[in-house]
Amino acid sequence: xxxxxxxxxxxxxxxxxxxxxxxxxxxxxxxxxxxxxxxxxxxxxxxxxxxxxxxxxxxxxxxxxxxxxxxxxxxxxxxxxxxxxxxxxxxxxxxxxxxxxxxxxxxxxxxxxxxxxxxxxxxxxxxxxxxxxxxxxxxxxxxxxxxxxxxxxxxxxxxxxxxxxxxxxxxxxxxxxxxxxxxxxxxxxxxxxxxxxxxxxxxxxxxxxxxxxxxxxxxxxxxxxxxxxxxxxxxxxxxxxxxxxxxxxxxxxxxxxxxxxxxxxxxxxxxxxxxxxxxxxxxxxxxxxxxxxxxxxxxxxxxxxxxxxxxxxxxxxxxxxxxxxxxxxxxxxxxxxxxxxxxxxxxxxxxxxxxxxxxxxxxxxxxxxxxxxxxxxxxxxxxxxxxxxxxxxxxxxxxxxxxxxxxxxxxxxxxxxxxxxxxxx
Amino acid sequence: xxxxxxxxxxxxxxxxxxxxxxxxxxxxxxxxxxxxxxxxxxxxxxxxxxxxxxxxxxxxxxxxxxxxxxxxxxxxxxxxxxxxxxxxxxxxxxxxxxxxxxxxxxxxxxxxxxxxxxxxxxxxxxxxxxxxxxxxxxxxxxxxxxxxxxxxxxxxxxxxxxxxxxxxxxxxxxxxxxxxxxxxxxxxxxxxxxxxxxxxxxxxxxxxxxxxxxxxxxxxxxxxxxxxxxxxxxxxxxxxxxxxxxxxxxxxxxxxxxxxxxxxxxxxxxxxxxxxxxxxxxxxxxxxxxxxxxxxxxxxxxxxxxxxxxxxxxxxxxxxxxxxxxxxxxxxxxxxxxxxxxxxxxxxxxxxxxxxxxxxxxxxxxxxxxxxxxxxxxxxxxxxxxxxxxxxxxxxxxxxxxxxxxxxxxxxxxxxxxxxxxxxx
Numbered sequence: 127x128x129x130x131x132x133x134x135x136x137x138x139x140x141x142x143x144x145x146x147x148x149x150x151x152x153x154x155x156x157x158x159x160x161x162x163x164x165x166x167x168x169x170x171x172x173x174x175x176x177x178x179x180x181x182x183x184x185x186x187x188x189x190x191x192x193x194x195x196x197x198x199x200x201x202x203x204x205x206x207x208x209x210x211x212x213x214x215x216x217x218x219x220x221x222x223x224x225x226x227x228x229x230x231x232x233x234x235x236x237x238x239x240x241x242x243x244x245x246x247x248x249x250x251x252x253x254x255x256x257x258x259x260x261x262x263x264x265x266x267x268x269x270x271x272x273x274x275x276x277x278x279x280x281x282x283x284x285x286x287x288x289x290x291x292x293x294x295x296x297x298x299x300x301x302x303x304x305x306x307x308x309x310x311x312x313x314x315x316x317x318x319x320x321x322x323x324x325x326x327x328x329x330x331x332x333x334x335x336x337x338x339x340x341x342x343x344x345x346x347x348x349x350x351x352x353x354x355x356x357x358x359x360x361x362x363x364x365x366x367x368x369x370x371x372x373x374x375x376x377x378x379x380x381x382x383x384x385x386x387x388x389x390x391x392x393x394x395x396x397x398x399x400x401x402x403x404x405x406x407x408x409x410x411x412x413x414x415x416x417x418x419x420x421x422x423x424x425x426x427x428x429x430x431x432x433x434x435x436x437x438x439x440x441x442x443x444x445x446x447x448x449x450x451x452x453x454x455x456x457x458x459x460x461x462x463x464x465x466x467x468x469x470x471x472x473x474x475x476x477x478x479x480x481x482x483x484x485x486x487x488x489x490x491x492x493x494x495x496x497x498x499x500x501x502x503x504x505x506x507x508x509x510x511x512x513x514x515x516x517x518x519x520x521x522x523x524x525x526x527x528x529x530x531x532x533x534x535x536x537x538x539x540x541x542x543x544x545x546x547x548x549x550x551x
Numbered sequence: 552x553x554x555x556x557x558x559x560x561x562x563x564x565x566x567x568x569x570x571x572x573x574x575x576x577x578x579x580x581x582x583x584x585x586x587x588x589x590x591x592x593x594x595x596x597x598x599x600x601x602x603x604x605x606x607x608x609x610x611x612x613x614x615x616x617x618x619x620x621x622x623x624x625x626x627x628x629x630x631x632x633x634x635x636x637x638x639x640x641x642x643x644x645x646x647x648x649x650x651x652x653x654x655x656x657x658x659x660x661x662x663x664x665x666x667x668x669x670x671x672x673x674x675x676x677x678x679x680x681x682x683x684x685x686x687x688x689x690x691x692x693x694x695x696x697x698x699x700x701x702x703x704x705x706x707x708x709x710x711x712x713x714x715x716x717x718x719x720x721x722x723x724x725x726x727x728x729x730x731x732x733x734x735x736x737x738x739x740x741x742x743x744x745x746x747x748x749x750x751x752x753x754x755x756x757x758x759x760x761x762x763x764x765x766x767x768x769x770x771x772x773x774x775x776x777x778x779x780x781x782x783x784x785x786x787x788x789x790x791x792x793x794x795x796x797x798x799x800x801x802x803x804x805x806x807x808x809x810x811x812x813x814x815x816x817x818x819x820x821x822x823x824x825x826x827x828x829x830x831x832x833x834x835x836x837x838x839x840x841x842x843x844x845x846x847x848x849x850x851x852x853x854x855x856x857x858x859x860x861x862x863x864x865x866x867x868x869x870x871x872x873x874x875x876x877x878x879x880x881x882x883x884x885x886x887x888x889x890x891x892x893x894x895x896x897x898x899x900x901x902x903x904x905x906x907x908x909x910x911x912x913x914x915x916x917x918x919x920x921x922x923x924x925x926x927x928x929x930x931x932x933x934x935x936x937x938x939x940x941x942x943x944x945x946x947x948x949x950x951x952x953x954x955x956x957x958x959x960x961x962x963x964x965x966x967x968x969x970x971x972x973x974x975x976x
Binding site (some may be wrong): 459517519530 | 624626627628630631654657658661840843844845846847848849872873881882884885886888889890891892893894900902903941942943944946950953954955956957958960961962
């Protein structure tokens with residue numbers, strides 16, 4: 127049995143509304159799983175070596191539940207359009223470049239290097255429709271030690287010719303070949319996830335075929351949902367027989383239920399859509415910065431949590447500008463306050479506890495028992511040194527944590543663990 | 552005559568809607584003022600030494616038009632209340648500590664060190680009501696080379712006893728003593744500014760006395776205006792004879808006109824208030840992150856610019872969490888998009904050009920010809936190294952600038968100049 131003991135200022139969620147902190151306590155990990163957190167180290171562990179992070183903050187690693195790897199090169203650029211025009215002007219032309227494996231190599235090298243040095247330990251990632259580039263991305267991610275789902279994107283309609291698969295059959299076939307190649311490569315940390323881009327870019331036939339692949343290969347699925355009013359109206363036009371956007375996936379069996387499912391955004395989900403997400407255990411990937419940058423709006427995250435839906439946090443690069451999950455937490459808090467003030471005062475703003483929860487446990491749950499330091503959770507952790515954030519008086523661990531979320535940059539990350547293994551520092 | 556020549560990728564505003572960039576051009580400074588920007592160095596300067604910032608970005612220094620120095624210690628903390636409750640719970644207790652000069656020394660040392668390493672070259676700063684601590688802050692700022700206005704705060708009502716001056720007369724007298732001591736110290740870069748906190752905390756008598764001091768000592772003034780709905784309603788109660796908040800200052804002659812004036816926030820300014828600000832040349836200090844964090848709302852900045860009002864950008868630490876003006880630009884852009892989407896689609900979102908303008912020229916104008924590289928402007932500049940922001944393809948200077956605003960942290964700042972003098976790097 128392998129045991130690892132870390133000493134430091136430990137912070138973790140118990141649930142959306144409870145955040146625990148222990149100042150210079152001990153975190154015990156057995157065989158990659160958290161055994162417990164202690165103020166004083168129990169007798170039986172006292173002969174074992176301790177990794178000393180005294181005065182450093184130790185947090186659960188964060189799960190970025192929605193990020194577009196190929197859009198990373200234009201992060202922070204082209205923030206002047208709404209979603210559909212933005213896809214046409216920026217996202218699609220950039221993604222088309224990944225037909226060129228050398229471009230993909232350069233670009234994905236930058237992406238994986240940044241993700242490794244971010245607060246993210248796990249992520250669910252969109253690639254492009256290109257199989258070779260997607261496999262290359264998975265190779266690179268596997269080497270980092272990060273735990274990820276990666277999706278080869280499907281899109282066979284309503285997209286520029288240069289970024290459209292020529293038939294549903296060809297799209298499904300390429301997807302199956304990709305799945306098989308992934309299996310052959312035997313990744314330990316990098317898994318495939320079905321990724322129909324969104325309803326407007328996937329024909330009915332393609333959706334049926336993806337459902338067949340899901341059943342055959344037992345795969346989770348990720349897509350986009352109810353992000354922007356124009357998009358919602360377009361889906362209504364494309365799917366006249368559905369009464370809400372989520373049904374456009376549900377009608378093919380691609381909306382959770384028997385297989386795990388992530389839907390990004392959910393800014394404009396109706397009550398019925400919310401009900402179905404709850405029933406089917408769909409994970410909502412809340413992407414607050416992206417929803418600001420492309421002027422989509424603000425999702426009612428406190429309501430989703432109050433109603434018991436599954437919510438994780440996401441950067442949604444390059445709708446979001448930055449891979450930092452701390453920044454995503456800031457944006458989630460700020461957006462929720464503006465929604466409360468400007469849209470609906472019956473839905474209270476997110477608390478700090480809830481923002482921390484969705485960044486850690488909320489999205490972590492997509493990967494199993496992940497995102498907390500409760501016993502039995504996979505050991506994913508960040509060690510943060512906040513010594514450069516000077517203060518004229520002592521602060522509690524909880525205060526240091528809150529401040530860190532607003533003020534840290536990547537120089538504060540001292541070490542990082544994923545699934546029991548040290549991957550950085 | 553002293554001449555300085557810098558080579559680099561130069562970016563500057565001409566007006567709210569025009570941003571110029573020159574790739575690896577030359578910026579010539581004569582006696583601390585910009586002489587011109589050139590693609591090729593003119594003959595007459597060719598024998599002079601050139602400071603080589605090839606491939607680095609050279610931008611005008613930024614003006615933070617509203618920041619509370621004593622609140623810096625709790626930046627990123629206590630973001631769970633609205634303005635008036637937030638003042639009671641966090642701001643006032645922290646500010647009360649500055650009666651202790653040793654605490655002030657520790658805290659202001661941290662503040663000035665951070666401001667020096669930020670993107671700010673000029674700022675208009677609130678201190679506290681304490682004269683010794685305010686002078687100490689001014690001493691420290693003077694040494695940094697930054698150009699600032701600093702205000703000893705006035706407050707003689709509706710505040711906790713520990714942070715209330717016992718009479719209007721005593722408040723005014725302390726202010727006059729402070730002004731005289733400032734004059735005696737002969738600062739070159741640090742100037743006093745009258746600073747009644749806001750209408751709720753200043754009696755009529757105090758306002759009259761401050762007007763007398765303004766006329767006697769020829770001083771500008773800064774305060775808060777129409778930040779939060781509860782505050783606006785309170786002012787209406789306190790000043791039943793006024794028809795809008797701005798009149799509560801105007802009735803004492805403290806709302807611009809014959810003396811320069813900064814009003815922070817202006818989230819809920821009425822049409823009449825806007826008219827009067829325009830007529831009196833009042834500078835609006837837009838504080839978008841603070842307006843999110845304490846759930847105030849979003850100011851209609853595009854409308855103010857369209858109507859020809861004077862607008863500068865501000866971090867408003869500690870309502871804002873961070874001293875970075877780049878982050879303030881991000882927040883300004885994001886907030887304006889949400890306002891357009893959620894509140895009023897007739898007021899278009901800020902463009903990148905406008906956000907850059909308010910951060911540089913807009914607020915810079917409070918200090919004179921400041922915040923641009925047009926001929927005759929004071930030479931305030933930032934030299935930014937963005938080499939760590941990797942990209943798989945070449946970018947234009949304009950693209951690099953936009954990306955930098957979203958992605959930079961303080962490690963990207965290589966050098967800084969204020970009023971013709973190098974103060975960092």
